[in-house]
Amino acid sequence: MSFRIKPSLRLVLFPLLLAASSLFAQTSKPDAKPSKEVVQYLTDLQQIIKKNALYADSIDWAQLRKQVKEKSQGMATVAECQPVIDHIMSTLRNAGDKHSHFYPRIEAATLTSPSYAGQPAESRYLGDGVGYIKIPEFTSMEASVGQTFAQSIQRQLAALQTQYPLTGWVVDLRQNTGGNMNPMIAGLQTLLGEGIYAYDVTPRRTLMKGLPRYHWSEKEPQPSAGAAAATPQRIAILIDSLTASSGEMVAISLMGRDNARVFGQPSAGYTTANQDFKLSDGAYLLLAAGYRMDRTRKPYLHNIMPDVVVEYSPKDTPDKTIEAAQRWLQEAK
Template sequence: MAPTVSARTDPAVGQAEAPEDPSPGDGTPEAYVERALDILQQYHMNRQDIDWDAVRRATKVLSAHAGTTGETHAALRAAVVAMGDNHGYLFIPQPRQQARAPSGEGGNAAAPAMPEGEPLDGDIGYLMLPPLMTVGGNEDVGEQYRERLVGILQNLDSSAKCGWVVDLRQNGGGNMWPMLNGLDPLLGPGPFGYFVGVEGRAAWVRGETEISSGTGSEIDTGEPQYALANGDAPVAILFGPRTSSTGEMVAIALTGREHSRSFGAKSANYTTAVRPFELSDGAILGVTSSKVAYRDGTMIEGALVPEVAVDGDALEPALAWLGSECTGN
């Protein structure tokens, strides 16, 4: 999505690891505001329904006395709110902390959360996927996250004869691609979902080297990046009100896979794609650029609803379902 960033201001949903930089020459406050508004008008999914003259007038009034680009940020945040979605943002990266942890304290306490996993009774592999922030100087974290997830799946493979639990209940957002690429052998055949905007739809599929939405194809043109003996075993997907943005995208990608079922409660309702653009002062403008569809093409409007609604801990009914699916294997 490291700095404190909420799910709503997650800078990397559905995007490559680095934000786009459409125009580095916007150093004055006036030009900076114009360029940011141009980006919003060109890429926002609601662009055909917005009164752009009114938005531009209001933003220019709010930023009229700005002496620096930083003094326009409040006005631009108001413009983002005026877009009418709940997912766009203006993110201001903070300087990276170079200081090392004091001797004897065991490393960097601010290290990003990584996936976790363990074998559960009944020949089940359990995976927990936390949020993942990869902008603001943290681009290398995405590869670390993917590698950790691959290693966990490989280590749990022999213990997952009856299936997998993918726990997204604490996944508040970030960059979806390391998550999907790490889960690759569990996803089944693509497409795993779609971004749908004014310019058409982009499928989430396997290319020759990775899963992305940039292949231009709606069928897989590559193979899974690695194999699992139990990659086709049933998958239980756990999500709830703290599952947001990229967490929702991973749930969407697993939904519709053969032998999958979701458990929990409604998600946080950030089921849109945000496209990040880097401005001249390093700020990142996240533009809600498209809606999302399931792998069967069904458009998603609002929060995700689990197939099995659960009051309380969703893990227990998920394990019961996996056990029933395993009977006779």
Template sequence: MKRLRYFCLLFFVFATCSAEHKPPPSPAVRNYVEEVVRILQANFMNRAAISWVVFKQNLLAKASGAETIEQAYPAVVSAIVTLGDKHSMFAPARLVQESKLPTSKQPPLYPDEPVPGDIGYIRIPWVVGSHEKLDAYIAHVQAQIKERDKPELKGWLVDLRGNAGGNMWPMLVGIGPVLGEDTLGYSVDSNNTKTAWRYEKGKALADGDIEAETANYYTLKSANPVVAVLTDTLTASSGEAVAVAFKARKHTRSFGAGTCGVSTGRSRFYLSDGSIILLTTAVFADRHLVRYGHSIAPDEPLKPAEVVPQAIRWIREEYQAKK
């Protein structure tokens, strides 16, 4: 089966509701429930851990009394939540038509940290939007790297704190000069099929297919630098993908707090009424195929005020050891 594209968007969870002592759902709703269950059973990352007969029975019970598909939406939302992965999401047809996929409140963009002259610094913020917006994001990040790059740098701080997700591919292109050209990690689905992520010459690739790129890519003055990665509890989804891409990289260490815990990839499935299920279909794995899918702990857990000073101290020590 052709490989599905992975979508890593901002994290959101709906409320649940229940239905008791109501007549069975209408035939149209029953058919809709069967459609939903077929998609989940065939594609959900943890599908082997679920009793799908019981799952379907519970979904039909929650849809009791529903005569129209729209009336069954709360039951579908509740069923998605019970999958337990915290990343899957249901978007009703009306919101899809209005191009208003539900997300959490748009997170803030954090300011850059001041650093000494011998330390490079780059923040990788969350990003979603049009092709034009993603291109502008890549250009901005690489322009900042170019502006701050100097031969005398001892290493780089890569700041992922507050990166709540969005689209991982422009993030990987943006930070590509610091990551270096290599296989960066993988998405691994329920069939154990591995999709490799790679950065090379301004391109982010998934099994060789270009997912994002920039023609005017930058190359660091000093290749393979020492890198300190900063994370916090708001580092989520695509932000976690970037954290995974730095795992197992030489001369790299992470500092701060554990990430949000949705280090997984989602695929988009359209339902017959125009609604969408954004379903968790893969788990992130690093370049050594260590799998995550949960909160990613930093190498050095630290209080917020300690993160930048300790990371700078380690960069200088590692730089001297590397020479």
């Protein structure tokens, strides 16, 4: 699973940090040792990062442990630990990791809520045998919500395939800032083709795991396939500078297949593969533990460069990126 915090979530986090700092100022006793609960919690967090993080070898662990010990003095409860957790995550970022995130318990609860008000996928027929599907960000981790989102994409693909004699697709991932990759992938499964669609490489475990066509978290029910659309001859993938994290992962899952091409602007560069860890208080650590390779085993360590770079179209003007994709799709006829 791969995540990137969108600006609204950062705004939610800010008051939480203030609250945590205020609580620390009111209840901590700087001259006292931290409680056993605090020591264990912070030790567990550091061990998870040291064992699994892609950038773990770039951290001075002896120095970090010393800093954590100093900063946690007088803390009695896990609720007071946020300033120390912020320091640990800042150390990880300074080591080169810009993708990992820590979700405090309250914020993590919103990710698993059955209520989700995100944007739905949108589809339409572009004419000349070309179908269009726009996949937005999807930030929920709730299984039933993810299933509904995936099934909506599947139904839209099947409906267009039924109504029109399609020879190609435009998959628009522009402004998809990420979230939960699995529902996006499951929704697009009829466009992925057969077999392995990507690989997750986890260097610290010397593991390369192939992701099969119907990849879905074991914790989540697999959505029904619906009417299977015939795999089209060509797929145009649209990206821009806001295509990030899971948005980039979806693009990579389609890349490398026969007759797929990427149009637009370079992506944001959050292509590390995140692994989620639930902590004892209900908080979540989404940790960059590896990187992604497409089905041809081409690695993506930074951003995705389009095959065809297209300049941004001003507002209320024809979409040059879609136009370029359509021209390429028509070449097959």
